[in-house]
Amino acid sequence: MHGNTVSAPPHNLDSPPGPSVIVDGDEYLYFGGTGYLGLQRHPEVIRAAKDAVEQFGIHTATSRTNCVCPALVTAEAAVADYFGTETALLLPSGYASAQAVVQAVANDYDAFFLDADAHYALHDAAALAGRPTHAFASRDARALEESLQRNLSPNERPLVLTDGVFASSGWLAPVRDYVRCLAAWPGAGLVLDDAHGVGCLGDNGRGVLDHAECMTRANVLDQDGVYLYWCATASKALGGYGGIVAGDAGFVGRVRHASHWHDGATPLPAAMAAATARSVALAEDPTLRSNLKQNVIRVRDGLRDLGLSVPQLPSPIVGLSTEEPRAMKTLHADLLRRGVLVPLLSSYSGVDPGGVLRITVFADHTTAMIDRLLDELRALI
Numbered sequence: 001m002h003g004n005t006v007s008a009p010p011h012n013l014d015s016p017p018g019p020s021v022i023v024d025g026d027e028y029l030y031f032g033g034t035g036y037l038g039l040q041r042h043p044e045v046i047r048a049a050k051d052a053v054e055q056f057g058i059h060t061a062t063s064r065t066n067c068v069c070p071a072l073v074t075a076e077a078a079v080a081d082y083f084g085t086e087t088a089l090l091l092p093s094g095y096a097s098a099q100a101v102v103q104a105v106a107n108d109y110d111a112f113f114l115d116a117d118a119h120y121a122l123h124d125a126a127a128l129a130g131r132p133t134h135a136f137a138s139r140d141a142r143a144l145e146e147s148l149q150r151n152l153s154p155n156e157r158p159l160v161l162t163d164g165v166f167a168s169s170g171w172l173a174p175v176r177d178y179v180r181c182l183a184a185w186p187g188a189g190l191v192l193d194d195a196h197g198v199g200c201l202g203d204n205g206r207g208v209l210d211h212a213e214c215m216t217r218a219n220v221l222d223q224d225g226v227y228l229y230w231c232a233t234a235s236k237a238l239g240g241y242g243g244i245v246a247g248d249a250g251f252v253g254r255v256r257h258a259s260h261w262h263d264g265a266t267p268l269p270a271a272m273a274a275a276t277a278r279s280v281a282l283a284e285d286p287t288l289r290s291n292l293k294q295n296v297i298r299v300r301d302g303l304r305d306l307g308l309s310v311p312q313l314p315s316p317i318v319g320l321s322t323e324e325p326r327a328m329k330t331l332h333a334d335l336l337r338r339g340v341l342v343p344l345l346s347s348y349s350g351v352d353p354g355g356v357l358r359i360t361v362f363a364d365h366t367t368a369m370i371d372r373l374l375d376e377l378r379a380l381i
Contacts, residue, residue, distance in 0.1 A: 016041035019365045021341070028341035029369055031359045036200050036316045037288045038364035039239020039279040052274030059269040064262060071273040078277040079234065080246055082284060083198075083206050085219065088246035089256060090268055090276065094233025096261045097243025098193045099125040101231045102161065104251075104258035106131060108227075109159035109189060113147055115139070115173070122161045122193050131159075138166070141177035148185065157187040164194030164208035164230070165201070168351045168358060170317030172197075175212040182226045189227035192218075198244070199237025200316055205289050207232060211314070219247025221254070237316075238283050240276025242268045292316060292363040295370060299361050302374040306381060316361040321352050328355040331380060338376050 015022040017035040022028075039045055052071045060069050072090065080088035091097050102125035112131045114122060117138035126133045134151050137143040148158055160182065162173045173192065182188035194207040202210025209215040209230055218228035229251075234240035245255050256262045268276070282288075296316050303310040303318065310318060322328055325346070332344035346355040359373075 019362055019369055023341060028339055029372060030341050031373060032341055032343040033360055034236035036237040036292060036362055037239060037283055038362050039282055042239065042282060044282065045239055045275045045279045048278035049271035049275040052270040056270035059266060063264060064267050069270050069273060071270045072268055075273040075277040078280045079244055082280045083246040085246040086248045087252050088244065089252050089262065091243035091261050092265050092268065094195050094235060094243040095121045097231035097245050098122055099128060100255050100259050100261045101229055101245060102129055102191060104255040105189060105229060108157065110156040111151060111158055113144060113158050113160045115162040117166055118161055118163050119167055119193055126161060139171055139174055141174055141181050144178060145181045148181065158182065158185055159189045159191060161191045164192045165196035165315045167196055168345055168348050168356050169319035170313055170315040172208055172313060172315060175208060179226045189229060192230040194230050194232045195236055196317060198232040199283050200292060201314055205283060219251050221248060221250035234276045234280065239279030241272040242276060288363045295361045295365050298370050306378055318359040320357040320359065321354055323354045325354045328357055332357060334380050335376060340373055340376050
C-alpha cells in the first residue's frame with residue numbers, strides 16, 4: 001500500500017522516547033516508535049551530541065566536497081566496525097540510503113520486482129530509477145517466481161526490492177526463498193531495506209541478512225550467485241541518525257558516486273554524527289539484544305494467550321489488525337484512557353484498510369510493564 005501516511009494530527013512527544021513517555025502533557029506506558037534498544041535517550045549519547053555542538057557548531061555549512069566534520073568521519077568508522085565491513089557511508093536519512101543503493105545498481109538490471117508491502121522508500125527508489133517495476137504479493141516467493149516468469153525475457157536480469165523487517169507487521173522477508181527464486185536468473189539481485197532489522201536480529205545484531213547467515217557476501221562488488229545488497233538507518237534500534245550503506249570499499253564507492261546524496265546534500269549535523277558514533281558503540285553490548293529477545297518472546301506469548309493470532313517471530317514489532325476499523329480505533333482509545341499508548345496506523349506501507357495497532361517492544365521494557373500491557377488488553381478484548 002503506497003499512499004498518504006497521516007490521517008490525524010500527530011501527538012506532541014514531550015519527552016525522549018522510551019518505555020514511559022510524556023505525550024501531549026500526559027504520561028503513558030509506551031509501546032510505539034522504533035527505539036528498540038532504548039539508546040536515543042542514553043546519557044552517553046546525549047552527552048556526545050552536546051559536546052559535538054560545542055566543538056563543531058551545528059554543521060559544516062558546506063557539502064562534503066569541501067570539508068567534512070571529524071565527528072562524521074568517526075561515526076562512519078563506528079558503523080563500519082559494527083557491521084564488520086571495510087567501510088561505511090552515512091547519508092542524511094535512511095530514506096536516502098535506499099535511493100542511493102538502488103540508483104547505484106539500477107543499470108545492472110532490466111526490471112524491478114517490488115514486494116507490495118515494501119516501505120515507501122523502496123517504492124520511490126524504484127520510480128526514480130525508471131526501470132519497469134512489477135509488484136508481487138508480500139513475502140510470497142511463489143508469487144515472485146510467477147511474476148519473474150511472466151515479465152522477463154530470457155537473459156534479462158531482475159532486481160527484487162523488499163524490506164528486511166516490515167515496518168507495520170514485524171514480518172521478516174523470506175530472504176532464502178527469494179534467493180532460490182532468483183538463482184534461475186543469472187545476474188539477478190536483491191536489495192533489502194533493513195531499517196527495522198539492524199540492531200535487533202542476527203547473532204551480531206547486523207539484521208535480517210545476519211539472521212539468514214548470508215551477511216558476509218552482501219554489499220561487495222564481486223559476488224557469486226544472486227547479488228545481495230542492503231541499506232539501513234541508524235535512527236531506529238541503533239539510536240543515532242542517518243542512512244547506512246556499509247560494505248567493501250568498491251561497493252560503497254560506487255554508491256557514493258552513483259548519485260549526489262553524498263556530495264550534493266548537507267551531511268549529518270555534528271551532534272547527530274557524534275551521537276551516532278556513541279550509540280552504535282553502545283549497541284555492541286549483547287545484553288541489549290538479549291533483553292530485547294526475551295521481551296519479544298514475553299509479549300508474543302502473552303498475546304497468543306489472549307487468543308490473538310500472533311506469529312512467533314524474532315522482530316520487536318507486532319501488528320494487530322482487524323477488518324473493522326472502528327474496533328481498532330476503540331481499542332486504541334481505550335488503552336489511551338488506561339494510560340497505555342500503542343500507536344494506531346490507519347495508513348502506512350503494509351497496512352490493511354482496517355488499520356494496524358502497532359505494538360513495539362523495547363529492550364528496556366520491564367516485565368511489569370509488559371504484564372500491564374497484557375492485562376489491559378485482556379480487560380478490553
